Amino acid sequence: MIQHLPARRSRLLPACLLIGTLLGCSPKETEAPPANILWITLDTLRADHLGCYGYFRNTTPRIDAFAKESVLFEDCVVPMATTLPSHLSMLTSTWPIEHGVLANVTQGGKRFVRSTGLVSFAEVVSEAGYATAGFISAKPLQSWTGIDAGFQTYDGPEQKERIAQETVDKALAWLDQHQGQSSDQPFFLWVHLFDPHAPFQPPAEFKNAFQPQPELDTFLADRGIPDLVQGPNGLDVETRPSHDLYDAEILYTDSQVGRLFDRLDQGGLKEHTAVLLMSDHGEGLGQHGVARHGLIWNELVNSVFILRAPGLAPARFQAPVSSIDAFPTLLGLLDIPGARSFLAQSSGHDLFAPEFKERPQWSQSSARLISYGLPVLYSLRRGPWKFVWNTEESTGVLYNLTEDPFESTDVSEQNLLMKVELQAELLASKQIQEQRGQVFGSGGEDAMDPKTLQDLRDLGYTGND
Ligand SMILES: [Zn+2]
CATH class of the missing domain: 3.30.1120.10 (Arylsulfatase, C-terminal domain)
Incomplete structure (x- = not known):
């Protein structure tokens, strides 16, 4: 399998940092400030419904443009197609069995409990001096789950879920405030958007963005998707209208992600900010008779993973990877104190490391x-x-x-x-x-x-x- 490895950013480590103990010089005096990190997770976003992953519809113009400046991981697998366990696996770089949260609710819908051997990436960067903030859009990621560990600011909806615009408004307000008060302090900002999750009810101006077309028939036929599938409530769901509305939700979400990109472009933030855009799982939409998610078919566990970082050359990475590799890979690019303790607990790997080899995906x-x-x-x-x-x-x-x-x-x-x-x-x-x-x-x-x-x-x- 051909794989295009991106050029690694120079770590800019001064010689005195490498032999700092011997010479007694402080890394702080010479180290470049760490980059900001924007982590965007898009819930229930099936990788094969994005243009940059080969979809026939123009569902993601902003993300596609972003992908051209990034490393796009073509074959990313999540360890579980369920919101809370999937996000926890990313944030801790461990498998669900290791962090112990095996569902959103019931039969394993437990709290994430940090321990001396198991911390969240947010805790690592918080302790390293980052300002940390998480803005989430749905109940499965509420603070009672423990996933807010390490976030100095954590904001979620009072209701079951909230529309992307509300979450992005709050995230941008926080960013404006942070930049106004302490622009020298790096930030780790997590923005979670939930709109592609059922029910598919895009805002009015997006509702008719996509209509039935022959390419959709081919897409459905290739995947063996029938006209009707049983939904979670036992009622039949028509798969063609579901695809049209699901894609409209994605287009709306893409427009809101674009607002985050626009903000980075202002004031020079783009050059100093690593952006990690991921999805937590896909959606069945009738494939294999599954309307929603939670099982392990490829359309449910194949996910979006795109990384743009200062100095990182754009590329398409073809080898299979796991979403738990994301933060170890990011830590390989950025100089963040405390990274070693996180990497010690990690079951994921730095995908740009010279010793990278293709691994089985769980x-x-x-x-x-x-x-x-x-x-x-x-x-x-x-x-x-x-x-x-x-x-x-x-x-x-x-x-x-x-x-x-x-x-x-x-x-x-x-x-x-x-x-x-x-x-x-x-x-x-x-x-x-x-x-x-x-x-x-x-x-x-x-x-x-x-x-x-x-x-x-x-x-x-x-x-x-
Ligand atoms: Zn989810």
């Missing part, structure tokens, strides 16, 4: 599905192969993604040796994750109030999708 289904008698599924991707393990039945399924990118045919019988090999590798990986999770002491008790639980139910987080 995913698992949301533990809340246990509530509905469904087994937890685990998957391991290596090369062209994807192995899926069903814990309940102790059975496995094998796909060849090169020949069958949309996972339609189990080829276990023709490839028994590969199946056995991947099964052993998956179970060994799971055991290591469990041991590390015990060391971290992660996964605090569920402490959700009834109102929050009801709000999450209203968002569809008790369905079996």
Whole structure:
């Protein structure tokens, strides 16, 4: 597989920093100020619905332009297609089993508990002197979950969710205030937008942005998506209108992301700010009979991962990576004190490190599905192969993604040796994750109030999708 590695930014480490202990000179006197970090997470954004990931519709003009200045990771996999566990995995660079939060609610919908061995990236940069702020758009990321650890400012909606414009308004107001008061202090700003999540109700001016077209028919046919699929409430969902409205939500979200880019362009912030744009998971939209998310099909776990950083040459990175690699990779580019402790806990890797090698990619289904008698599924991707393990039945399924990118045919019988090999590798990986999770002491008790639980139910987080 061809891979284009970007030029690494010169770390600008002065000689006295490298031998600072010997000479007694202070790194602070000579070190360049660390770059600002803007982390944008777009909820429920399927990678194959963005122009820069090959989609036929112009859903993301601003993100596509941004991608041309960035390193775009073409094949990023999230460890779980569920909002809270996925975000926690990114922020801690650990697998869900390691941080212990295996669902938004019920059967593993627990609090993130920091420990001496397990911290959030936000804590690392906060302790390194950054101003930290998180602006989120939906209940699954509320502060009760513990995901706000390390954020000096943390702001979420009173209701179940809020529209992107409200969240971006608040984030920009914070940024203006921060720049006005302490522009020398670097910032870590997280902006989470939720609009592509169901229900698909874009603002009026975006509602009719996309209409039925022949290319959509081809897109649906290639993926085996039927005209109707059962939604979480048991009612049939028409897949064509769903795609049109979902894409309209993405176009709206893109316009709001553009406001963040515009702000960086003003006052020279762009040159001093690393921007990490990611999605936490995709959306079924009828593929494999799934309307929403939480399972481990590729359309649910393949995610968006685009990184622009000062001095980093634009490129497209083709090897499979995990979303838990994001912050270790960022730390490899920026000189941030305290990075070493974070990297020590990390199961992710610096993707630009000289020793980079392609690694198997892990995913698992949301533990809340246990509530509905469904087994937890685990998957391991290596090369062209994807192995899926069903814990309940102790059975496995094998796909060849090169020949069958949309996972339609189990080829276990023709490839028994590969199946056995991947099964052993998956179970060994799971055991290591469990041991590390015990060391971290992660996964605090569920402490959700009834109102929050009801709000999450209203968002569809008790369905079996
Ligand atoms: Zn989500």
